[in-house]
Amino acid sequence: MNADKCGLSVDSGYVELAVEVFAMLADATRVRIVLALRDGELSVNELAEAVGKPQSAVSQHLAKMRLARMVSTRQEGTRVYYRLENEHARQLVADAIFQAEHSLGGTPPHHHQQSGGGAA
DSSP: OOTTTTTOSTTOTTHHHHHHHHHHTOSHHHHHHHHHHTTSOEEHHHHHHHHTSOHHHHHHHHHHHHHTTSEEEEEETTEEEEEESSHHHHHHHHHHHHHHHHTTOSSOHHHHHHHTTOOO
């Protein structure tokens, strides 16, 4: 893949949009939502329980994430289920957590996982 063709050059027009993606993920609740959704879809109630926040707060975060096209929805009766729009938000969060593990020094836990069959 040519880096210039996919937007990875230093003068790419996508840089500002990438900054907006990072800004969207610069919130612990949103990072936890992405982690909760990495294995599939969940309702707002399930997400609220998973991230330990009130349903109203989670709904507000999900609305912003939906506008940013990070999550999408499926309605079943009166319930709305959320899922990650694509694998990129999941990978960004995983990489950020792996980078955070490196900041602690020593061999990070994700390097131990790789020797046993791969990291998350």
